Amino acid sequence: MKRPWIGVFKFTSCDGCQLSVLNMEDELPDFVSLFQVAYFREAGDMPLRGRFDIALVEGSVSTGWQKAQIIEVRERTRHLVTIGACAAAGGLQALRNWADIEDYKRLVYPSPDMIETLPCSTPVSDHVYVDYELWGCPVNCDELSEMLGSFLLDRKPGIPAYSLCMECKRKGVPCLLVAKSEPCLGPVTRAGCGVLCPSMERPCYGCFGPKEGANIGSLLEAFRNAGFSSHECVLLLDKMNTYAFREAGTGEGRF
Amino acid sequence: MHDKSIPFEAAIKWIKKETRDTATYALKVKSRDIQKGYRFIPGQFNMLYVPGIGEAPVSISSAPSDQDLMHTVRVAGDVTTALSHLKAGDVIGMRGPFGRGWPFEETGGLDILIVAGGLGIAPLRSVVRHILRTKKMAGAHSRRMLFYGAKTPKDIIFRNEFPRYREVFEVLLTVDRADPEERWRGETGLVTKLFDRAALDSLRTIAFVCGPEVMMQTSVRELILRGVPEERIFLSLERNMNCGVGLCGHCFFGPKFVCRDGPVFRFSEIEGLMGIKEL
Amino acid sequence: MLKQKLKKEHLGLLFDKLKVTHGVLGPKVENGVVTLAEIDAHDIPSGYEDHQQPGGYRLIKGERPEIFSFSIGPDSFKRFLQPPLREVFAFRRAAGISITRPGAEQRPLAFIDMRPCDLSALKLYDRIFLRGPVRDPYYDSLRRDSLVFVLNCLYPNDNCFCPSMGTGPEATDGFDVALTELSDSFLLEAGTAKGETVLAGLPAGEVDDSDMREKGARIELCRKRIKKFIRAGELPGLIYRNVEHPRWAEIAERDLECGNCTQLCPTCFCNSTYDALGLSGISKKSYQVSGRRMRKWDSCFSKNFARVHGGNFRPSRRARYRQWMSHKLAYTMEQFGLPGCVGCGRCITWCPAGIDITKELEALKSAR
Numbered sequence: 001m002k003r004p005w006i007g008v009f010k011f012t013s014c015d016g017c018q019l020s021v022l023n024m025e026d027e028l029p030d031f032v033s034l035f036q037v038a039y040f041r042e043a044g045d046m047p048l049r050g051r052f053d054i055a056l057v058e059g060s061v062s063t064g065w066q067k068a069q070i071i072e073v074r075e076r077t078r079h080l081v082t083i084g085a086c087a088a089a090g091g092l093q094a095l096r097n098w099a100d101i102e103d104y105k106r107l108v109y110p111s112p113d114m115i116e117t118l119p120c121s122t123p124v125s126d127h128v129y130v131d132y133e134l135w136g137c138p139v140n141c142d143e144l145s146e147m148l149g150s151f152l153l154d155r156k157p158g159i160p161a162y163s164l165c166m167e168c169k170r171k172g173v174p175c176l177l178v179a180k181s182e183p184c185l186g187p188v189t190r191a192g193c194g195v196l197c198p199s200m201e202r203p204c205y206g207c208f209g210p211k212e213g214a215n216i217g218s219l220l221e222a223f224r225n226a227g228f229s230s231h232e233c234v235l236l237l238d239k240m241n242t243y244a245f246r247e248a249g250t251g252e253g254r255f
Numbered sequence: 256m257h258d259k260s261i262p263f264e265a266a267i268k269w270i271k272k273e274t275r276d277t278a279t280y281a282l283k284v285k286s287r288d289i290q291k292g293y294r295f296i297p298g299q300f301n302m303l304y305v306p307g308i309g310e311a312p313v314s315i316s317s318a319p320s321d322q323d324l325m326h327t328v329r330v331a332g333d334v335t336t337a338l339s340h341l342k343a344g345d346v347i348g349m350r351g352p353f354g355r356g357w358p359f360e361e362t363g364g365l366d367i368l369i370v371a372g373g374l375g376i377a378p379l380r381s382v383v384r385h386i387l388r389t390k391k392m393a394g395a396h397s398r399r400m401l402f403y404g405a406k407t408p409k410d411i412i413f414r415n416e417f418p419r420y421r422e423v424f425e426v427l428l429t430v431d432r433a434d435p436e437e438r439w440r441g442e443t444g445l446v447t448k449l450f451d452r453a454a455l456d457s458l459r460t461i462a463f464v465c466g467p468e469v470m471m472q473t474s475v476r477e478l479i480l481r482g483v484p485e486e487r488i489f490l491s492l493e494r495n496m497n498c499g500v501g502l503c504g505h506c507f508f509g510p511k512f513v514c515r516d517g518p519v520f521r522f523s524e525i526e527g528l529m530g531i532k533e534l
Numbered sequence: 535m536l537k538q539k540l541k542k543e544h545l546g547l548l549f550d551k552l553k554v555t556h557g558v559l560g561p562k563v564e565n566g567v568v569t570l571a572e573i574d575a576h577d578i579p580s581g582y583e584d585h586q587q588p589g590g591y592r593l594i595k596g597e598r599p600e601i602f603s604f605s606i607g608p609d610s611f612k613r614f615l616q617p618p619l620r621e622v623f624a625f626r627r628a629a630g631i632s633i634t635r636p637g638a639e640q641r642p643l644a645f646i647d648m649r650p651c652d653l654s655a656l657k658l659y660d661r662i663f664l665r666g667p668v669r670d671p672y673y674d675s676l677r678r679d680s681l682v683f684v685l686n687c688l689y690p691n692d693n694c695f696c697p698s699m700g701t702g703p704e705a706t707d708g709f710d711v712a713l714t715e716l717s718d719s720f721l722l723e724a725g726t727a728k729g730e731t732v733l734a735g736l737p738a739g740e741v742d743d744s745d746m747r748e749k750g751a752r753i754e755l756c757r758k759r760i761k762k763f764i765r766a767g768e769l770p771g772l773i774y775r776n777v778e779h780p781r782w783a784e785i786a787e788r789d790l791e792c793g794n795c796t797q798l799c800p801t802c803f804c805n806s807t808y809d810a811l812g813l814s815g816i817s818k819k820s821y822q823v824s825g826r827r828m829r830k831w832d833s834c835f836s837k838n839f840a841r842v843h844g845g846n847f848r849p850s851r852r853a854r855y856r857q858w859m860s861h862k863l864a865y866t867m868e869q870f871g872l873p874g875c876v877g878c879g880r881c882i883t884w885c886p887a888g889i890d891i892t893k894e895l896e897a898l899k900s901a902r
Contacts, residue, residue, distance in 0.1 A: 003818075030813040145812035152816055153823065154340075155308045155333035158808050162793060162836040165886075169797035170618035170831055174567035174608060177886045179591045187792035187886050201565055212837045213851060218788050218887050222589065225888075259668045261623060264631050285630075306627040307809055307816075307823035331843035346630045495842045497807060500668035504804030504832075505839065507857065510865035515667060531777050533853030 004053035004152070007039035009073055011059030011066045012093055012121060016138035017084035018058050024141050034152060052077045054151055060086040062093060062121040074128035079151060082124045083144070085137040089209055089244035093121040097243060123243065132157065137207040137240040140192050160191045161212035164204050167191040173198045181226040183236050188214035188248070209241040210248040217249065259500050262304045262348030263289050268323060269343050273412045276330045277374065279316060280338065281323035282349065295319060297381030298356030298491060298519045301326065302499050304348030305337040312496035314518070315352065316377040318384035327377040327412065353499040354518050357382050357463050357489060365461045365487070366398035368453075369424075370474050372446055372466020376403055376412050378491050378518075379465050387423055399424045400453055404446030404470065406430065408437045427452060446470060447477040457482035463519075465491040472529060475522055488522035509534050536724040539739030542601060545720065546575040547736055549646075556644035556681060559614060561607065566593050568607035570614075573646075579604060586691035586879065589888030598689065600715050602647065605691040608884055610652045610800035614643055615659065615676050618797075618831045622807060626824040638672075642679035648709070650702035651694075651878040653684045655800035657708050661870045662803055681728065684709035686749070687756050693879030695762040695892060701876045703756040714749045721749055762879065764892045768899075769873075770864030776898045777856065785894055786852040788887045789835075795881035795889075796833035796858060801866065801874050804839070806832040834858050859891060 008018055018041065024031060038050055048069075055077040061067055074080055082088050090097065096104055101119040105112035124130055134147055143159050150157040160166070164186040168175065173195055176182035184203035190211045197204050210216070220233045228236075237245040264285040271279045284290040300314040303326065311334035317325035330339045341347070357378075367386075371379045383401060401424040405411045408430055420426050427449040433439035442448055446466070460483045464474050471490050478488055494506035494513040501515035509528040511517060528534055540548065552558045553574075560573040568579060583596035584604045596603065624634045648656070660677065663670040687696075687703035696702030705712055710729035714721040719739060724730040796802040811825025832839060834857045840847040848854050866874025875891070882890045 024813075027813045030816070033818060034813060034816060142812065145814075146810075149811055149813050149816055152813075153307055154336060158810070160836070161838065162833070163791065165792035165794050166797060166831075166833060166836070169608075169794060172569060172609060172613065172618075174565045174569065175591075175794065175884055175886065176565075178589055178884050179565070179567050179593075181590075184886075187790040187794075213791060215788075215790050215851070218790050221788075222790075222886050222888070225589075258671055260671070261633060261635065262631075306625040306631055307811055307825060309809055310807070335843075346627075348625075348631055348633075493842065494847065495840060498805075501666055502663065502668070502670055502803070503806065504834065504861075505806070507834075507840075507861065507865070509860075510868040512869070527774075533848050533850055534777075534857075 003034060003036045005038045005051065006035040007052040007055045007073070007077070008037075008041060009039065009055060009057045009059075010041040011057070011070065011087070011124075012062040013059030013084065013086040013091060015058070017087075017136075020083070020138045020141055020144060021056065024145060027145050031148070035148070048072070048076075050076070054079045054081065054148075057082045057087050057124055058084050060090045060093060060121040061118070061124060061127055063117050067118070067127060070124060070127050079131045080124075080128065081132045081134060081147060081151075082130050083134045083139045085135065085207060085209060085240040086121075087124045088133045088135050089241040090121045090123050092240045092242075094243040095238060096121060098238075121243075134159070135190050135209040136192055140194065142194075143192055162191055163187055163211045164189045164191045164193070164195065164198070164208070167193075167195050168198050171195050171199065176201065176203050177222065177226075183223050183226070183228055183232075185219070185236065188216050188219050188245075205239055206237065206241050206245060209244045214245075214248045216245065220249075259350060260498070262302070262310075262350045264346050265324075265349040266346050267341055267343050270341070273327060274410050277327060277412055278339065279325050279327045281317075281325050282347070283324070284349070285346070293352070295352035296356035296359070297385050298378050299352040299354050300378075300496070300499075300518060301349050301351030301353070302496070303328075303334065303338065304350070305334055305341075306348060308337040309334050310348075310350075310497070311335060312353075312499065312514070314378035314381075314491070316380045318381050318388055320388045321384060327374070327380070329374050350499060353496070354514055355516065357491075357519050358521075359385075361487070362461050363395045365396060366400070366456055366459045367396045368455065368460050368462040369401045370446060370462060370464040370466070371401070371403045372470035373405060373410070374412065375466030375470070375491070379463060380413055380416075382463060383420055383424065387419065397459065398456070401426045402429075402446055402449040402453070403427075404429045404431070404449075404466070406432070408433050408439045408441075425453065445473065447473050450477055450481060455481055455483070458484070461487040461489075463489050463491075468493070475529070485523040485526060486521060489519055490522060490525075491518045492520060493518070536730045536733055537741045538722050538733060538736070539716075539719040539741055539745065540722055540736055541719050541739065544737055545601065548732075549575045551732065551736065552644045552646070552681070555642060557641045558644045558646055560646040561602075561604065563593065567591060568593065568604050570607065570609035578602070578647075583689070584691055586693045586883040587888075588693070588882050588890045589885055591883050599717075600688060602685055602715050603689060605687065605689055605694065606649050606652070606878055606880070608798045608880060610798070610878075610880075611645055611648060611656055612659065612800055612803075615680070616663070616673055616803065616805075620672070620829055622827045622829050624824070624826045625809070628822045638675050640676060642681070643676065644681040644683065646683045647685045648682055649687055649878070650684060650705035651696045651699075651876040652800050653682065653705050653708055654699070654701035654872070654876040655878075656682065658801050658866070658870060658872045658874070658876075659803065661872060681711075681732065682709045683711045683713055686712060686714040686753055688715060688752055690756055690760045691879065691883070692761055693882040693890075694760050694877065695764060695879060696877035697757055697760055698763045698766050699873055699875055699877035700766070701873075703760070704753045714752065716745060716748050716752070721745055762892050764895050766873070770867055772895065772898055773860050773864035777860075779898050781894065781897045781900075782852045782856045785855050785889065786850070788889055789851055789855050790885075790887050791835045791837075791851055791854065792886060793833035793835045794884045794886065796835055797831055798880045798884050799862070800878060800880070801862070801876060802833070804832050804834060805829050834861070859894065862891070863895065
């Protein structure tokens with residue numbers, strides 16, 4: 001088998017998803033023996049050249065430079081996979097999409113004129129065709145391994161698009177929303193994290209983004225019935241997948 | 256008895272490309288014991304398994320009396336893609352046979368009408384070849400008809416076998432569309448168009464239908480309009496069979512398990528269900 | 535069949551006896567919910583009361599004097615007899631294919647607090663997995679060795695409707711031993727020879743008419759406490775006549791499709807099988823792979839559940855909800871001769887959106 005060339009790219013993000021690649025631990029030797037790593041930002045500095053059989057892209061597009069760069073990565077890549085919430089949904093930094101970027105710049109930087117940035121932080125799929133999106137903040141190592149293995153075997157990754165609740169129930173974790181009126185986003189969030197928060201009695205805050213066909217309006221109704229205000233409900237969704245959750249809701253910025 | 260949830264090994268004996276995207280795989284069950292006990296009837300299906308990729312339900316396209324066990328597969332999903340990368344001598348997994356086949360026992364003395372669309376010809380080829388091979392069977396029908404519709408002339412599967420079919424069957428072909436350079440001399444249009452050409456003796460007709468769901472619905476409607484009794488119309492349904500034995504729930508069609516109660520159904524059994532969208 | 539009484543303080547003896555040979559499964563409080571786990575007698579959350587409503591569950595320390603002072607939690611036998619995730623076989627593909635089935639090393643199970651509704655679901659499971667055209671060997675081996683102690687109910691929760699389905703609050707058959715908690719003791723009634731064997735050797739009190747009267751009165755009281763009902767006599771016709779009822783679309787607006795109802799329903803059995811292999815299962819030599827074929831609980835609410843290449847038979851949420859409710863209230867009866875709903879009310883309690891199957895059924899009767 002010819003070892004495919006892989007590139008790992010990074011835009012606006014915290015590097016956590018790239019670290020997940022390095023965190024595959026047991027499978028890291030397999031990773032390097034099965035793929036030829038041609039570009040890996042987190043593991044060392046390399047110039048961008050050549051072509052890639054598969055590219056893993058972390059981070060959202062939030063500057064003009066990145067907008068150009070992602071197109072170049074796409075042109076050099078056969079199979080483009082985004083890793084993580086930033087690349088799939090714009091990330092936490094997409095919160096600025098609901099505000100005025102100039103206000104933010106003035107608030108944060110002493111010399112706002114030096115800052116070059118786009119008004120919105122957007123998912124990679126807003127700019128180029130994406131073959132596969134791996135969700136999560138950060139991505140799950142097992143899903144990463146499944147996705148990479150599936151690429152080698154030429155099959156669709158067996159990664160579920162259903163809700164976190166399914167995973168919770170399989171693990172026997174009692175429902176926090178029903179039993180404690182905790183504002184858990186599980187019913188509208190993709191499974192995949194391995195029930196990290198609910199198994200610690202913490203409600204899900206949506207790291208893995210909206211599940212396929214998420215009924216956000218209905219969940220927010222349940223939150224309101226549990227005593228949360230509409231404003232609080234919006235805040236619950238406005239995290240690392242704010243852009244995707246708002247899009248999946250009844251309309252941008254209003255619920 | 257062999258555990259039906261565990262695949263057994265089957266070696267690919269040969270592969271014949273049928274069309275651009277469809278090929279026939281002849282399989283040989285490796286274990287002698289299993290092979291000896293392996294009996295199927297036309298219309299039944301096997302689960303073909305490529306380890307690491309997955310399983311797919313595929314109906315058997317050869318006749319029980321054929322020497323080879325054949326499956327005709329169109330490249331559509333992961334499993335069929337993986338199959339398309341294999342070659343003779345490679346080994347895959349197989350479970351089966353599953354489901355209810357075509358009711359031969361009811362065809363005696365009647366006009367048998369086979370209506371196929373696209374890849375739907377595969378489970379019906381099993382019937383055709385069975386009739387061809389068992390002369391006694393052939394004599395049992397007063398009339399034998401095979402109507403087949405494909406997208407284009409190039410998509411006609413088993414094209415080279417039709418001359419042989421014509422010895423025993425009245426064969427009528429139609430395509431959705433044909434480019435002029437293909438010099439297509441048959442019909443163009445829906446397979447139901449062929450019904451008028453054949454002057455069916457409706458009360459003596461028994462129909463086996465398989466193809467895309469819309470094609471089956473229109474075919475059944477037309478057959479009923481022409482007076483073919485609902486009890487004598489049989490269809491083979493497609494669903495996403497996963498376990499093959501009625502234990503997983505994937506292939507529900509209303510209260511029916513397509514894997515177990517079907518895939519071949521008498522139309523009168525499922526008449527009430529056929530018209531319901533998204534059942 | 536053998537009938538005897540067991541003093542409440544002797545309940546531990548029953549556990550001690552069972553534990554020698556069985557994993558004893560019973561109620562235990564975890565994260566504020568009565569769950570099912572391997573327990574000892576002292577783990578039973580005596581005195582706790584569960585308050586259930588559509589989309590709500592609260593457990594409080596109450597005043598009830600009984601040991602089994604609570605009703606059902608989210609878990610049922612199915613977690614143990616048909617687990618959420620299990621290996622079907624391990625595979626290796628090289629020149630040929632080798633398949634290795636996992637060894638069956640599980641200890642037999644004793645269910646100490648199975649409620650009559652769940653017992654009915656167990657009977658359905660037996661039909662599905664043991665009496666169909668093909669037996670499920672995994673379920674078969676676990677089920678054959680398991681012991682079922684059914685506990686007749688004293689306190690229903692507000693979402694129970696077992697009398698409507700004819701499944702409770704009292705169990706009449708299908709158990710190894712039936713327990714009824716009386717004021718001073720447990721009444722134990724063997725239902726099978728296996729059950730009688732378990733009872734033999736326990737300190738036995740004699741059962742007289744007054745005990746049987748007390749049992750009857752207690753169960754009758756429970757029956758009166760049950761608030762919800764459906765008219766099961768109208769099934770399955772009510773469903774079949776209303777496949778295009780506008781109510782389905784209304785439910786779809788509220789339906790979260792989280793799948794909770796299906797995962798906790800003791801009769802839901804849908805599952806998916808798939809090959810699990812990570813990078814470690816792939817060899818550099820082309821075409822060699824190894825991994826495990828897994829079987830996982832699935833749900834008709836998963837959008838991909840009815841997907842085939844090139845299409846989905848149930849693309850809309852409306853159709854998926856209709857499929858679930860129709861399977862519960864109509865199809866199962868036709869498929870297996872038993873109702874697919876046992877009236878346990880779990881789908882109502884554990885639905886975050888509070889969708890109530892009894893109300894939805896009622897709504898199907900309204901004008902279209």
